Amino acid sequence: MSRFWVSLTVAGALLVAASIVSLATGAAHVPAGDAFRALFDPSSVDATTVTIVRSIRAPRVATACIVGWALALAGLCFQSLLRNPLASEYTLGVSSGAALGAVATAVFGIAGAVAVPTGAFVGAIATIAIVLVVAHASFSFETTSTILAGIIFTSLANALLSLMLTLIAPDELQSFFFWFLGSFASAEWGMIGPVAAVVGLLSLVLMGHAWHMNAISVNEELAEQVGISVTRSKLVLYGVASLLTATVVTLAGTIGFVGLVVPHVARLAVGVDNRRLIPLAALSGAALCVMSDLAARTILAPNELPVGVVTAFIGVPVFVSLMRRRGR
Amino acid sequence: MNVVALRNVSFAYNGARIVDDLSFGVEAGAFVGLVGPNGAGKTTILRLMQGLLRPSSGNVELEERDLASFHRNEIALRIAGVWQRPPLAFGFTAKELVLLGRTPHLGLMKWETPHDHEIAEEVMRQTETLHLAERTAMQMSAGELQRVFIASALAQRSRILLLDEPTSFLDLRQAARLSKIIGDLMRCGMTIVCASHDLALIRRHASKVIVIRSGRLHYEGSPDDALERARLAEAFGMQQEDWYHEE
Numbered sequence: 096m097s098r099f100w101v102s103l104t105v106a107g108a109l110l111v112a113a114s115i116v117s118l119a120t121g122a123a124h125v126p127a128g129d130a131f132r133a134l135f136d137p138s139s140v141d142a143t144t145v146t147i148v149r150s151i152r153a154p155r156v157a158t159a160c161i162v163g164w165a166l167a168l169a170g171l172c173f174q175s176l177l178r179n180p181l182a183s184e185y186t187l188g189v190s191s192g193a194a195l196g197a198v199a200t201a202v203f204g205i206a207g208a209v210a211v212p213t214g215a216f217v218g219a220i221a222t223i224a225i226v227l228v229v230a231h232a233s234f235s236f237e238t239t240s241t242i243l244a245g246i247i248f249t250s251l252a253n254a255l256l257s258l259m260l261t262l263i264a265p266d267e268l269q270s271f272f273f274w275f276l277g278s279f280a281s282a283e284w285g286m287i288g289p290v291a292a293v294v295g296l297l298s299l300v301l302m303g304h305a306w307h308m309n310a311i312s313v314n315e316e317l318a319e320q321v322g323i324s325v326t327r328s329k330l331v332l333y334g335v336a337s338l339l340t341a342t343v344v345t346l347a348g349t350i351g352f353v354g355l356v357v358p359h360v361a362r363l364a365v366g367v368d369n370r371r372l373i374p375l376a377a378l379s380g381a382a383l384c385v386m387s388d389l390a391a392r393t394i395l396a397p398n399e400l401p402v403g404v405v406t407a408f409i410g411v412p413v414f415v416s417l418m419r420r421r422g423r
Numbered sequence: 424m425n426v427v428a429l430r431n432v433s434f435a436y437n438g439a440r441i442v443d444d445l446s447f448g449v450e451a452g453a454f455v456g457l458v459g460p461n462g463a464g465k466t467t468i469l470r471l472m473q474g475l476l477r478p479s480s481g482n483v484e485l486e487e488r489d490l491a492s493f494h495r496n497e498i499a500l501r502i503a504g505v506w507q508r509p510p511l512a513f514g515f516t517a518k519e520l521v522l523l524g525r526t527p528h529l530g531l532m533k534w535e536t537p538h539d540h541e542i543a544e545e546v547m548r549q550t551e552t553l554h555l556a557e558r559t560a561m562q563m564s565a566g567e568l569q570r571v572f573i574a575s576a577l578a579q580r581s582r583i584l585l586l587d588e589p590t591s592f593l594d595l596r597q598a599a600r601l602s603k604i605i606g607d608l609m610r611c612g613m614t615i616v617c618a619s620h621d622l623a624l625i626r627r628h629a630s631k632v633i634v635i636r637s638g639r640l641h642y643e644g645s646p647d648d649a650l651e652r653a654r655l656a657e658a659f660g661m662q663q664e665d666w667y668h669e670e
Contacts, residue, residue: 175513178513180513305533307533309515309519312515313513316475317523317575320473320506321524321579322495322496322497322499322526322527323495323526324495366519367515368515
């Protein structure tokens, strides 16, 4: 079996194992076997167990799964486009921009079922456009300045988010807190279905552009001369990565470091070909988020940590080691 | 027939005119040498010929059709290039870089077939890079990387090859090998345009030499005429007594 299939199997096994443990773990202990039966044979376990597993824990695991999957792919996409392993939706400010867009729709009272996702997408697209323009007015996308512009924009977006939160009534404040640090607590099946469909579709578009990502990440001029329309491909890929980020932010707020760390770890395992990286990063991202959520719920139980805190604890050391490796 | 032709092509960047009202044609099966001082615009001319840059005025023709009317993939099926490149960010292996040259021949989902692998290995044998297949750019010398990019261009199986200083990082043996590859390609009917300071390479293969100075056509003619010492000294702005190059 090749290194790719071994890695994919390991990531898949980790995801399944973490999901089963997550379904079994919580205030009420449910044996793993019962949790499994509650999902696939609900008549064989008691009604309370079925409710806990199917209505409370399973949507949460599914949300973590989708969020991790999408964040890893968005990060991978940004890294390939900018040819920089330090790029991600979080470091480029796209997550903060999406959160800002989403909160703005709520603060300014824009109603409608798709208002918040639309606001998030507009925020994400506007952010990446601003960051790229600021980084290089001539659109040559110099990578280091793009990352710097992203970091600066993240600070600005967070300041604007804080400003908006001061406009919100104190009793509503708690519900807005998650835009900053992310949470899977508000997961519900009604939202998960459409979001899974969107993320699935975007993943397919990304897979269809994996070779384009390879060529662009080698060298844009080389990509052009082997027949790739670089401008068109970049527009599609920036759009996909921004949409993935906006979707995730709508579902779970801003969660950092997944998009940064997962593609890098996947690259260490299977090399740089995006056709192998995309499936591996997606599965690994999902596994990481399910495990992070499990840790967030259990470390200080019965209190719950924001999941962004857990991913930061994992992500910061990896980020630092990446910086050190680049500095050498 | 001219397979590539520049017609009154000018190219300006940030107000500076890099190519100035340039016209010349490249016949099918010819080897055209582009010679001129650093900064004369040779690389820009090659980029214009491949459609990587658009002329500010005038036009480039490919097979007697305006190059701008071709889709990128159609150009890639006809023209390959070997360029001097900036460092590469991620650790693509030599084999992966060579396979990128197969891009214009791949289907919609861009998955390479065993045939593409065969071609990649064949051109890697030709350029003596097969033993580097699993090495990344970081693990190769500049010369090895240059040979990998030559292999990638050959894998493209185009009819026109643009070379920008192809021997700049090559040792004697590899430069001689490249010269042999060029000879083989020409016998198969390949059209080659080569910008180089390697006058021995140009003398050996060129059917026509174009001398460029400050983006303008300085001289166009046979290698013997164009590479004559006085003419080159004039084009490069040097005294004949400073000449040290062997004839």
